Amino acid sequence: MKINFLDGSRKSYENAEELKESANSLYESTNKPVALFLLCTSCEELEKAIFCLLVHFKHLKQEQINSIFRLHQSKIILNKTIFIDKTFGYEKGVYLLDGEMLENIDFEKIIQQNDASWKKYKKERESYLYADLQGAKWHHPKSITDLDYMWNETNQKWHTNRAFYKLVEQNGLNDDFNIVSLIVVPPNPKNENDVSVFIGTGKALP
Numbered sequence: 722m723k724i725n726f727l728d729g730s731r732k733s734y735e736n737a738e739e740l741k742e743s744a745n746s747l748y749e750s751t752n753k754p755v756a757l758f759l760l761c762t763s764c765e766e767l768e769k770a771i772f773c774l775l776v777h778f779k780h781l782k783q784e785q786i787n788s789i790f791r792l793h794q795s796k797i798i799l800n801k802t803i804f805i806d807k808t809f810g811y812e813k814g815v816y817l818l819d820g821e822m823l824e825n826i827d828f829e830k831i832i833q834q835n836d837a838s839w840k841k842y843k844k845e846r847e848s849y850l851y852a853d854l855q856g857a858k859w860h861h862p863k864s865i866t867d868l869d870y871m872w873n874e875t876n877q878k879w880h881t882n883r884a885f886y887k888l889v890e891q892n893g894l895n896d897d898f899n900i901v902s903l904i905v906v907p908p909n910p911k912n913e914n915d916v917s918v919f920i921g922t923g924k925a926l927p
Contacts, residue, residue, distance in 0.1 A: 730773035734886060737766035741879060748872060754862035758849040760875050767882040768800040774889045780816050781824060788828035794839040795832050802831050804885050845871075 740763035747756035772789050775781050781789075789795050803818060803826075816823035847853075853860045865871075 726773040726777040730770045730777060733766045733770035733773060737763045737770060737883075740766060753868045753872065754849040754865060757868060757872055757875060758846065760872065760879060761846045761849070764875065764879050764882055765797060767879065767886055768796045771800070771804070771882065771886050771889055772796055774886070775816070775823075778889070785824065785826070785828045788832060792832070794836075794843070795828070797842065798832050798835045798839050799828055800882065801838070802835065804882065 740759050744756045744759035744763060747753075747759065772781075776786055776789075789799060803823075818826055848860060848865065849862050852862070
């Protein structure tokens, strides 16, 4: 059975946009914990959309594809490693990660090495939605004191992921550009127009 990853990418992206809209509405109505949970989920859908595009445009090997879709957390771990922690770029038809070809990166090794960070993220994400017994005391989502800070942090991540989705989507047309050197995300981005993806020449992509 052949999987249509382009269709998967488009549907994941559409769902991410809808979840983001719902998250914004809830946040404005002061239901901030649930809003943050939805925003995290929207980020995960964007991550899925990006990887589906990379598969569709044949930038990944089969073993990398297997690693990405084997476990839910794989996409979350790999997204942070590839698009947040390192310099990601595209040159002469090849995606690069800190100068190394993306298709040569051992995804399975990255996933195994970052299992602890995934568990931490999962615990934080669930704390936005569930009341939970922590030691001898009960946690309630609305008792979280840094919700505004976490919202801004996650919002920045969302816009960064969206910028990378558009970057990968544009390069499906085989338009070369230099190594991405910087992603500029303002403290409180309102939409994708607040995010600039800079290339080696210093010119911002449209």
